[in-house]
Amino acid sequence: MPSTVPDFEKTAKLLEEHGFTIVDFTPEHVRIRLFKWNVHNEAADVIDRLEPFQDIVLSV
Incomplete structure (x- = not known):
């Protein structure tokens, strides 16, 4: 399978906080929290x- 460049979309604003x-990872999806x-404070x-x-949640 040839490599591909992933397409990213920014969904969260930038924050100046700790985190x-x-x-x-599962066979069906990737969940990012x-x-x-x-x-x-x-x-x-x-x-x-x-x-x-x-x-x-990203489908695999």
Whole structure:
């Protein structure tokens, strides 16, 4: 199979905050969850209760 260049679309605005991404791979899809957390305004224990601000599911 020849290689291809993926086509990307920006779906989230740029943020000047701390954060992390969790990517789950299955045979059917790829799920990308983006989380944000501000070290200056939020305590570290908040991380355990964060909800993603962006949740993207890509079909494989």
